[in-house]
Amino acid sequence: MTIKQKIQTVELADGRRIEVRRLKWKATRAFLAQLGGVLSGLFKGIGADVTALEVTVAEMADRLPELIAGSDELIVSLVTGATALKAEEFGELDALEASEILAAAIAVNLDAELKNxxxxxxxxxxxLIPAQSLPTAVKGKTPTS
Structure with missing residues (x-):
């Protein structure tokens, strides 16, 4: 298997070129921890019983761009981890420039290869998790009685 670093370049109005790359592992772990906190808060906020939810990993991955775009903390974490920009620099960008960089960071860090x-x-x-066994009969009774 050959793994290649994915890079997208976003050109800003002032001519600067911002390279957007995959997050380093340490930044990925921090981002996932933040994402877990946002997801936990989201489920608690809607009163959902997380154990009763039937959501596949692929379905969650498909919803991540929308979730990330709605959280300033996740946006800054993703963009600063995927670029050489500092949070303050990112905050000073034009809205369209910031959005283009965010779109590139999402595309590079949540592509089909990583989702798969x-x-x-x-x-x-x-x-690896063993399934819970279901009782086939109540003690003292048979399934036909």
């Missing part, structure tokens, strides 16, 4: 990799990891881990 994360889905495979999730499915492998799920396969």
């Amino acid at each position: 990799c994360w889905a495979a990891i999730g499915n492998t881990i799920a396969g």
Whole structure:
């Protein structure tokens, strides 16, 4: 397997070129921790029973761009991890420039290759968890009685 670094370049109005790359592993872990906090708050906020939700990893991955775009903390974490921009620099950009950089960061860091990799990891881990056995009969009774 050959892994290539994905890079998208966004040209700003002043001529600067911003390279947007995949997050480093350390930044990815921090981003995922922040994302987990946002998701937890989202589920608690709507009163959802997380254990009763039937959402696949792929479905969650498809909704991530929308979720990230709605959270300033996640936006800044993703953009500063994927570019050489500091949070203050990013905050001073024109709205369109910031949006283009965010779109590139989402495209590079949530592409099909990474989503498929994360889905495979999730499915492998799920396969390691033993299924709870269901009782086939109540003690003292048979299924036909």
